Amino acid sequence: MQRFPLYIAGQFRDAAGGEWFETENPYTLEPWAQIARGGPADVDAAVAAARTAFESGWGRSKPAYRAGLLRALADRLEQAAGELAQIETRDNGKLIAETGGQARYLPSWYRYYAGLAENLEGRVIPIDKPDVTVYTRPEPLGVIAAITPWNSPLMLATWKLAPALAAGNTVVLKPSEFTSASSIALARIFDEVGFPPGVLNVVTGFGAEVGVPLVAHPKVAKVAFTGGESGGRGVYKAAAERLIPATLELGGKSPNIVFADADLDQAVKGVIAGIFAATGQTCLAGSRVLVEDSIHDAFVERLVAFAGRAKLGDPADLATQVGPVTTRPQYEKILSYIEIARAEGARCVLGGGPAPHPAGGKGLFVQPTIFADVTNDMRIAREEVFGPVMSVLRFGDQDEAIRIANDSDYGLAAGVWTQNLRRALEMSDALAAGTVWVNTYRAVSYLAPFGGYKASGIGRENGAEALAAYMFHPGSSYSSVSVPAAAGARGVPGAGRGRESG
Known part of the structure; x- marks a missing residue:
């Protein structure tokens, strides 16, 4: 060695x-x-x-x-x-x-x-x-x-x-x-x-x-x-x-907010990348996905279909899309939060447990997991999981989206998906987060300050x-x-x- x-x-x-x-x-x-x-x-x-x-x-x-x-x-x-x-x-x-x-x-x-x-x-x-x-x-x-x-x-x-x-x-x-x-x-x-x-x-x-x-x-x-x-x-x-x-x-419990007027194809990709690309092991993960009522059910279906195709495997392989959890304590923590979410009444629509070992691997894999019917008082919506676990919450209008997003002990980052310029600016001003991304997510630069x-x-x-x-x-x-x-x-x-x- x-x-x-x-x-x-x-x-x-x-x-x-x-x-x-x-x-x-x-x-x-x-x-x-x-x-x-x-x-x-x-x-x-x-x-x-x-x-x-x-x-x-x-x-x-x-x-x-x-x-x-x-x-x-x-x-x-x-x-x-x-x-x-x-x-x-x-x-x-x-x-x-x-x-x-x-x-x-x-x-x-x-x-x-x-x-x-x-x-x-x-x-x-x-x-x-x-x-x-x-x-x-x-x-x-x-x-x-x-x-x-x-x-x-x-x-x-x-x-x-x-x-x-x-x-x-x-x-x-x-x-x-x-x-x-x-x-x-x-x-x-x-x-x-x-x-x-x-x-x-x-x-x-x-x-x-x-x-x-x-x-x-x-x-x-x-x-x-x-x-x-x-x-x-x-x-x-x-x-x-x-x-x-x-x-x-x-840490963070960052909201990724999708309005009905968003480019939904891009929003699905951005939301998935915001939580699953790094196996959820990033402080700025968009782990709370807020979706406007009028598109909620259809958007969840698209999330499940897209994330369900993710390839788990060797992180050294460029074709792999989701890798293992880094440490055993973190692996056990993620699985415990999945059970907490179920006990609180959240509905698991994808994943929800350990993943089978990919060929050649013995690592600590967790299935990409999506919970629907989540409310903002649930622990799965309030506490940092630091794993591939997404919580989907509904909102009715812009004011409610802001209230839900800001009702958190954290404020590291947030995402907004909309084609309405006025809404993008208003949301950027109203969200209590150190970084607000509009129609993108997890973009950082040496030129721009970052913090919570x-x-x-x-x-x-x-x-x-x-x-x-x-x-x-x-x-x-x-x-x-x-x-x-x-x-x-x-x-x-x-x-x-x-x-x-x-």
């Missing part, structure tokens, strides 16, 4: 405790790699390396230097996209069509933030004191703790790494214990490109042994976390205890907003210097970082 060690201070090393754990291929259920089992001592070493790298030069490096390395990384990632996709599919069971697309898209993030790094600017502020000059400059925060889940580890790590490094921070990355291999493969590419030791560190292991001490570490300046709601609450409490910022991208409302998280990733979240910057904490104009000076001894000085 392959071995994936830790990456600390520019070196690949065993964990301090010398332990390893196995990671399984979700399709075959056979171990294929060993992952170093890090612990608190490894966290200390990684944070120390990151802090040393930050203080010894990276935090004060010229933006053009950081941008050059990020662009070189993007070039190398393009060459390695196929290899990275294969590792991720083997590790988490996601379709190779999706992991391949994500891997080929990663370079765009690093190139985009390289460009933003070269355009970091402060301001000269004219104030009310005639003999005083004030200027500001953005500055990096320090060591960033980045924690990623098992469903899209490379993509979600990149959402954090690209802006954090562009701003001049250093990073300790902790991937999920279920899908750590691709993060170490990514670290190898960082190492090949020539990033200074300690700028990126990767510590693999379990949450209690790595994640908890990392978030609580006194030298961590910010936490960027993607994962479940309960984990996010724990991270946020720990960050609040230390008074450091945290970006949280958590309510229990779906705090802060935004991607876009220029993400870069600002990794800096002291004007309007938040920033450096400024005020000097008497007549003195001809350009600075004041003792002027502090991250505050105003006069």
Whole structure:
């Protein structure tokens, strides 16, 4: 089996405790790699390396230097996209069509933030004191703790790494214990490109042994976390205890809303792709499908016919449309929610249980499942299943669709299917969701901010907003210097970082 060690201070090393754990291929259920089992001592070493790298030069490096390395990384990632996709599919069971697309898209993030790094600017502020000059400059925060889940580890790590490094921070990355291999493969590419030791560190292991001490570490300046709601609450409490910022991208119960005037052929495809393409294992899955009364029955029939033809199988095969569930605990959770839905009175019109093993596979497959006659007070409509389970709800008019959609603890994303431009704009304004797609679904970009409302998280990733979240910057904490104009000076001894000085 392959071995994936830790990456600390520019070196690949065993964990301090010398332990390893196995990671399984979700399709075959056979171990294929060993992952170093890090612990608190490894966290200390990684944070120390990151802090040393930050203080010894990276935090004060010229933006053009950081941008050059990020662009070189993007070039190398393009060459390695196929290899990275294969590792991720083997590790988490996601379709190779999706992991391949994500891997080929990663370079765009690093190139985009390289460009933003070269355009970091402060301001000269004219104030009310005639003999005083004030200027500001953005500055990096320090060591960033980045924690990623098992469903899209490379993509979600990149959402954090690209802006954090562009701003001049250093990073300790902790991937999920279920899908750590691709993060170490990514670290190898960082190492090949020539990033200074300690700028990126990767510590693999379990949450209690790595994640908890990392978030609580006194030298961590910010936490960027993607994962479940309960984990996010724990991270946020720990960050609040230390008074450091945290970006949280958590779960969702996203509504996908179909009006009678929609292009129904496209809506069927978009609704199916919104929940089944990633086996439902995505935080933005359109798991609540709201359908206007006048087309409800016919639309459900079309959903069942279309989804019923989905091909389950080897995720490494481009012909496969639905892959296995990534972990056994998640598999059992999905099946339990199917039984909960039945007990609550929802009507199962497709699937509803484990799927037979496709040829050559032993993995944890769940049939694509559709429940009709769902009401918004049912648990299947309110709680995140994170699996291939769709709930279909009726609505009478636009106002009712908005009420049902917004009656949720979550607010990550929403979809609207209509050919009425006015309705599209009104729905986009009214829906309490961080992202609203119209006549499409699951489209994300490095250019556009992404994040949630309510229990779906705090802060935004991607876009220029993400870069600002990794800096002291004007309007938040920033450096400024005020000097008497007549003195001809350009600075004041003792002027502090991250505050105003006069």
